[in-house]
Amino acid sequence: MWRLARCASSNLSRSLRRRFFSTAAIPAPCIIHKRGTDILHDPWFNKDTGFPLTERDRLGLRGLLPPRVISFEQQYDRFMESYRSLEKNTQGQPYSVVSLAKWRILNRLHDRNETLYYRVLIDNIKDFAPIIYTPTVGLVCQNYSGLFRRPRGMYFSAKDKGEMMSMIYNWPAQQVDMIVLTDGSRILGLGDLGVQGIGIPIGKLDMYVAAAGINPQKILPVMLDVGTNNQKLLEDPLYLGLRQPRLEGEEYLSIVDEFMEAVHTRWPKAIVQFEDFQMKWAFETLQRYRKRFCMFNDDIQGTAGVALAGLLGTVRAQGLPLSDFVNQKIVVVGAGSAGLGVLNMAIQALSRMSGNNEMAAKNKCYLLDKDGLITKERKNIDPAAAPFAKDLKDVEGLREGASPFEVVKKLKPHVLLGLSGVGGVFNEEVLKAMRESDSTKPAIFAMSNPTMNAECTAADAFKYAGPNIIFGSGSPFEDVDLGNGKVGHVNQANNMYLFPGIGLGTLLSGAHIITDGMLQAAAECLASYMTDEEIQNGILYPSIDSIRHITAEVGAAVLRAAVEEDLAEGHGEAGPRELKHMSKAETVAYVSRNMWFPVYSPLVHEK
Ligand SMILES: NC(=O)c1ccc[n+]([C@@H]2O[C@H](COP(=O)([O-])OP(=O)(O)OC[C@H]3O[C@@H](n4cnc5c(N)ncnc54)[C@H](O)[C@@H]3O)[C@@H](O)[C@H]2O)c1
Ligand SMILES: O=C(O)C[C@H](O)C(=O)O
Numbered sequence: 001m002w003r004l005a006r007c008a009s010s011n012l013s014r015s016l017r018r019r020f021f022s023t024a025a026i027p028a029p030c031i032i033h034k035r036g037t038d039i040l041h042d043p044w045f046n047k048d049t050g051f052p053l054t055e056r057d058r059l060g061l062r063g064l065l066p067p068r069v070i071s072f073e074q075q076y077d078r079f080m081e082s083y084r085s086l087e088k089n090t091q092g093q094p095y096s097v098v099s100l101a102k103w104r105i106l107n108r109l110h111d112r113n114e115t116l117y118y119r120v121l122i123d124n125i126k127d128f129a130p131i132i133y134t135p136t137v138g139l140v141c142q143n144y145s146g147l148f149r150r151p152r153g154m155y156f157s158a159k160d161k162g163e164m165m166s167m168i169y170n171w172p173a174q175q176v177d178m179i180v181l182t183d184g185s186r187i188l189g190l191g192d193l194g195v196q197g198i199g200i201p202i203g204k205l206d207m208y209v210a211a212a213g214i215n216p217q218k219i220l221p222v223m224l225d226v227g228t229n230n231q232k233l234l235e236d237p238l239y240l241g242l243r244q245p246r247l248e249g250e251e252y253l254s255i256v257d258e259f260m261e262a263v264h265t266r267w268p269k270a271i272v273q274f275e276d277f278q279m280k281w282a283f284e285t286l287q288r289y290r291k292r293f294c295m296f297n298d299d300i301q302g303t304a305g306v307a308l309a310g311l312l313g314t315v316r317a318q319g320l321p322l323s324d325f326v327n328q329k330i331v332v333v334g335a336g337s338a339g340l341g342v343l344n345m346a347i348q349a350l351s352r353m354s355g356n357n358e359m360a361a362k363n364k365c366y367l368l369d370k371d372g373l374i375t376k377e378r379k380n381i382d383p384a385a386a387p388f389a390k391d392l393k394d395v396e397g398l399r400e401g402a403s404p405f406e407v408v409k410k411l412k413p414h415v416l417l418g419l420s421g422v423g424g425v426f427n428e429e430v431l432k433a434m435r436e437s438d439s440t441k442p443a444i445f446a447m448s449n450p451t452m453n454a455e456c457t458a459a460d461a462f463k464y465a466g467p468n469i470i471f472g473s474g475s476p477f478e479d480v481d482l483g484n485g486k487v488g489h490v491n492q493a494n495n496m497y498l499f500p501g502i503g504l505g506t507l508l509s510g511a512h513i514i515t516d517g518m519l520q521a522a523a524e525c526l527a528s529y530m531t532d533e534e535i536q537n538g539i540l541y542p543s544i545d546s547i548r549h550i551t552a553e554v555g556a557a558v559l560r561a562a563v564e565e566d567l568a569e570g571h572g573e574a575g576p577r578e579l580k581h582m583s584k585a586e587t588v589a590y591v592s593r594n595m596w597f598p599v600y601s602p603l604v605h606e607k
């Protein structure tokens, strides 16, 4: 049964939350094995003009920098000034020009000085997340060949078969905690982008550092290049990936197997997040590895938790008890890895609430794909979608393949949720049909990314479906002015609210696998995070400004679930016994304490 207990410290005021996380601890010294220009060229350690004179002496930097020492705060202000003037100078130019210019200036800093980069990112997450993450990251992937200056992360290709076990030792860090892996086959809603999809693991890991405080020296973005079926890329002379069609079947799996074994051999406790794999491989690899390695699929499992929190929030927003969730009619448009992940988790929760009656739970959920409503009449039904196919006699008045409009018109659902990857699927006609919903506050979630691929815009949703709706989208939209001083609130229903906490909680627990129980704990924590007042105002998720706080809470919930399942083997200072004896509040404090925060550490050279 779902109990929405308040998170341990969720009653902290927003400003206190911010202050709590911006208080830097006294930095511990950092041992390095480099000197001179090698340090200046290493973004992990570089402080640019910020090296104090004593350190310049110790590290052989004297004379390699202009004499004046500039403080971290001055460097920070200088960067922000350049950023703001770029913003001013590009005003009125097309979105793609402006956002790529912003991405470039941030990326240059990332390449040069990671401490300063992550500090500006954390402090300005609301402004910068849409640049380094969704939606601009999609544009960056599309333009990767042109934007490429220096590599980031590792690239394992089909040509590296048999070599991966040794290649993994080419990575310079001794320890890696968090890996985000893609094969580039379904990048956001943009399709197969081959090797160019590396932008996604980079963006996701930036969120890990900013939101979860994973040390950037312990992250690794990885591209598994098994070819591409994108003809345009194959014909592009500047394309940087393998120019061959994608490997299939056993050949494909043997590459992923080899990579997973190599990672596990060097870093047995590293967590691997699978990201943006096309559906068949997303499900297959999850089944294949989840009991053997510490891994999860963000598009299936992270998205499901965020959507479930949104669905439960919708019930609360309607002023109903959570138990009323079992009466909600939910229409999901998009039967891919994300849509099926959401439906699976929603049905698990519904069925728990209705006394393990899975049949009753399924009856309330409807699934559509590119060919419309999925029923048992469907020819060549995808096995993953088959359990959700409707018996025609249970959907009277509807036909196999009914369109989103027909389905909404007939069923008057409480929730319409899109994960189709297709922009505009919730058109005027569909949105207007939602006005006749059986709910007084129906919810519309247009979760596909990036912005162009959202099923509808926020403005259209409020305009056509009415001012009372709850609205969520995968990519950020501005709140909508409804007139008379009223505002239509836009929720960013994006898995970024969960994946950083799933990774952090798992890491600190020392669990060697990620179970459904741990994922459910993450979703429950997010669902309980908002106050009733916020929920009444249509606000289902925290502001991205407090992402570090919610991530600490989610991380603690995941860790505690691992303890309850006897999976927590401990990490660093805290062994399994210590973890077991921590109270809920102590667990949150422990997780927060273990979040890395960017400050210049004194550097000490060792041969
Ligand atoms: N907001 C989030 O956190 C989040 C998380 C994961 C995925 N997504 C987004 O969801 C989208 C889908 O991801 P996926 O991994 O499930 O992709 P997928 O390719 O596995 O599945 C796409 C599904 O949409 C269906 N579809 C295609 N055209 C359609 C149409 N015109 N009408 C109805 N259905 C249609 C397909 O038949 C398929 O079932 C992507 O845009 C992705 O960016 C968002
Ligand atoms: O990347 C995102 O913004 C969310 C999600 O993982 C997606 O694939 O769209």
Ligand SMILES: [Mg+2]
Residues within 6 Å of the ligand: 188, 275, 276, 298, 299
């Ligand atoms: Mg994704």
